[in-house]
Amino acid sequence: MSQVYSIKCPNCGAPLSLIGGGRVQTITCAYCQSVIDLNDNYKVLSKFKNVFIPKSPFKVGMQGEINDIEWTIIGWIIYRDSEDSSDKWSEFLLFSPLYGYAWLIYEDGVISFSRRVRDLDLRKWQKKHEKTLFFRQGHYLLDDEKYYSVINFVQGELNYIAKQGDKIACWDYNGVKGQSISIEKSNKELEVYYTKKLDAQTIYDSFKVKKSEQNIKEPTIQEKFKDELEEKKPPSYYGIVAIFIALLLGIISSLSSDKVLFQKFNKSTESLFKITNSTFLTKIELNSINNKTLNSYAISIYQHKKKIFYIDRDSVYFAKHNLDNSWSKRAKGADIYIKLDTGVYIIKIDKIATTQNPIEITIEQKVIRLSYIFPLFILIFIFLIYSYFIHASTKTLGIMGLLFVLSLLGIYTNIPIFPIMFIVGIYLYFLKRSSK
Amino acid sequence: MYNYLKKGKKIKPLYDTKAIKNINCPQCGYELPIYFRWTKLIECPSCKSSIFLEDKGAKVIGKASTLSPEPSLVKIGEPLIIEKKTYMPLGKIRYSYGRGFWEEYFLKGEDSREYWLSIDEGDFALEKPMNIPLPIHSFDELTVGAEYGKYIVTEVGQGKCVGFEGELPKLISVEDRHNYAHLSKGGASLVTIEFRDKDMSIYSGEWIDPFSISRVYE
Numbered sequence: 001m002s003q004v005y006s007i008k009c010p011n012c013g014a015p016l017s018l019i020g021g022g023r024v025q026t027i028t029c030a031y032c033q034s035v036i037d038l039n040d041n042y043k044v045l046s047k048f049k050n051v052f053i054p055k056s057p058f059k060v061g062m063q064g065e066i067n068d069i070e071w072t073i074i075g076w077i078i079y080r081d082s083e084d085s086s087d088k089w090s091e092f093l094l095f096s097p098l099y100g101y102a103w104l105i106y107e108d109g110v111i112s113f114s115r116r117v118r119d120l121d122l123r124k125w126q127k128k129h130e131k132t133l134f135f136r137q138g139h140y141l142l143d144d145e146k147y148y149s150v151i152n153f154v155q156g157e158l159n160y161i162a163k164q165g166d167k168i169a170c171w172d173y174n175g176v177k178g179q180s181i182s183i184e185k186s187n188k189e190l191e192v193y194y195t196k197k198l199d200a201q202t203i204y205d206s207f208k209v210k211k212s213e214q215n216i217k218e219p220t221i222q223e224k225f226k227d228e229l230e231e232k233k234p235p236s237y238y239g240i241v242a243i244f245i246a247l248l249l250g251i252i253s254s255l256s257s258d259k260v261l262f263q264k265f266n267k268s269t270e271s272l273f274k275i276t277n278s279t280f281l282t283k284i285e286l287n288s289i290n291n292k293t294l295n296s297y298a299i300s301i302y303q304h305k306k307k308i309f310y311i312d313r314d315s316v317y318f319a320k321h322n323l324d325n326s327w328s329k330r331a332k333g334a335d336i337y338i339k340l341d342t343g344v345y346i347i348k349i350d351k352i353a354t355t356q357n358p359i360e361i362t363i364e365q366k367v368i369r370l371s372y373i374f375p376l377f378i379l380i381f382i383f384l385i386y387s388y389f390i391h392a393s394t395k396t397l398g399i400m401g402l403l404f405v406l407s408l409l410g411i412y413t414n415i416p417i418f419p420i421m422f423i424v425g426i427y428l429y430f431l432k433r434s435s436k
Numbered sequence: 437m438y439n440y441l442k443k444g445k446k447i448k449p450l451y452d453t454k455a456i457k458n459i460n461c462p463q464c465g466y467e468l469p470i471y472f473r474w475t476k477l478i479e480c481p482s483c484k485s486s487i488f489l490e491d492k493g494a495k496v497i498g499k500a501s502t503l504s505p506e507p508s509l510v511k512i513g514e515p516l517i518i519e520k521k522t523y524m525p526l527g528k529i530r531y532s533y534g535r536g537f538w539e540e541y542f543l544k545g546e547d548s549r550e551y552w553l554s555i556d557e558g559d560f561a562l563e564k565p566m567n568i569p570l571p572i573h574s575f576d577e578l579t580v581g582a583e584y585g586k587y588i589v590t591e592v593g594q595g596k597c598v599g600f601e602g603e604l605p606k607l608i609s610v611e612d613r614h615n616y617a618h619l620s621k622g623g624a625s626l627v628t629i630e631f632r633d634k635d636m637s638i639y640s641g642e643w644i645d646p647f648s649i650s651r652v653y654e
Contacts (some may be wrong), residue, residue: 021536021557022533022534022536022537022557023536023556023557039534096558097506097507098507098508098509098646099509099558099646099647100556100557100558100559100646101557101558102558117645118623118624118643119623119624119642119643119645120623121622121623122622122623123588123621123622124622
């Protein structure tokens with residue numbers, strides 16, 4: 001838990017601020033490089049001498065957000081490879097009052113975030129030193145043989161006592177998507193760190209690093225290739241997308257309706273037609289040469305001697321539910337969509353006014369109104385495109401797929417609750433994402 | 437106490453938040469709801485008295501020290517989700533280790549049992565009391581690296597109680613000191629042994645990733 005207080009360097013008297021919480025053990029004076037023990041009356045433990053301090057975009061005291069959590073840089077260590085003294089990198093100790101300590105690692109324009117983890121079975125690892133590790137459902141491969149990192153320079157606060165030349169044995173295991181596991185063994189401890197590469201520009205912006213000090217390493221061809229490989233969606237994603245597309249094609253193919261009647265009438269008469277498929281709607285299309293002709297006919301449909309449908313220029317009736325007004329007086333044609341069950345029907349044409357012109361009647365079964373389903377298509381495509389870019393989980397896509405199937409079922413069976421459920425599902429999904 | 441209920445959110449609580457009983461503070465009369473069956477100690481938020489709950493009633497045993505507010509992921513009265521399970525923080529104890537301190541939150545689990553969430557600057561451990569005999573007789577015999585069967589001693593230390601809040605299933609006083617040891621058998625597993633005078637308490641659980649903790653009501 002953090003308390004900010006100030007001390008004076010016991011060696012040179014420079015003012016030093018302590019901001020890193022109660023677990024900080026040492027502070028290294030930025031002016032004289034004395035390492036001061038905070039647990040033993042500010043005793044000077046050692047001094048870092050004749051060290052060339054490389055330029056770094058980050059400095060002790062900077063603050064910024066990493067993955068929506070605010071961190072303060074409280075300490076800085078520069079390591080070098082024991083075999084190759086030109087191979088150097090910086091590790092900045094971060095502190096958050098809520099989340100404790102973590103590391104920001106900087107090496108030639110590559111920035112990573114590292115945290116100690118405890119859920120790797122170190123006792124098992126110590127027995128075998130295997131070349132492959134499985135950690136939190138991820139697979140990691142030993143990058144190289146063991147190497148030693150040597151402390152070259154320290155500034156600010158640290159939660160352990162670091163001295164110039166301290167050697168740490170390291171085993172780095174690389175995973176996918178810039179993730180790695182480092183096992184570090186010092187004289188006192190054996191620790192595991194989980195590290196993830198960060199977007200350098202985002203971190204520079206968040207820590208307010210000057211443009212002139214920003215350094216972003218362009219990925220090599222090999223790294224680009226690796227990134228592209230890793231960006232590939234898992235097969236399960238494509239499986240779900242394939243199901244979506246197959247279902248969409250299914251709908252489109254079912255749009256092909258069947259004509260059950262196509263006839264011209266110029267007198268009062270009756271005709272039989274048969275509905276063999278009650279999926280979707282039945283469309284009754286009326287066409288004539290002019291509005292006067294259309295207004296001269298009345299159409300009725302009977303089943304089992306019972307009138308179930310009637311329309312003329314003034315009124316419309318349907319046994320199942322109320323329909324809106326009839327066609328307008330100026331219309332010379334009309335499209336009527338009603339839901340008819342399978343069975344044999346009689347269509348009765350009555351001439352209610354004098355005309356010599358015929359009326360053309362087409363009856364189609366299995367007709368889907370695009371105005372009903374088109375918004376659903378748009379919604380599905382938006383969701384698919386969006387989920388691709390924001391990497392929606394397979395589980396989410398699976399649930400959406402199920403809801404989509406239900407919505408199709410709803411359209412086929414004329415039960416509106418299923419399409420509504422699908423739309424509400426997508427709405428809740430976006431609501432949840434936007435609240436994160 | 438339960439702020440999230442006062443916000444008037446019309447959501448069904450995932451957690452049973454009903455008080456088991458209510459008592460009145462023997463010092464100031466303030467009504468104190470009790471949420472855990474085995475609560476022994478409660479701090480009166482009104483007069484800051486420490487109240488010991490006996491079978492026959494409640495009595496004031498002293499004053500609890502006021503804890504300075506510190507940022508924390510956990511708040512008393514605001515339920516948490518850890519590894520898909522819900523816990524209700526009912527109380528906390530703050531221990532000092534010299535330059536800093538750590539806090540131990542008493543949680544009531546979904547099974548209405550006692551759990552403890554220890555928070556020490558980014559290190560989170562969730563444990564529950566275990567009633568098992570151990571082949572250990574005293575704190576003095578425990579040293580870092582010593583092995584007991586599959587377990588290895590990873591840390592030993594001492595804490596001093598600097599204050600507490602809320603309700604607790606054990607009796608504790610400000611300035612109480614205790615020794616502790618952490619044992620591990622690898623991975624995130626953890627056993628903690630606490631030594632108070634001649635009393636030894638054992639807790640077992642796991643280290644928790646703080647990023648995996650979420651609140652039920654944001």
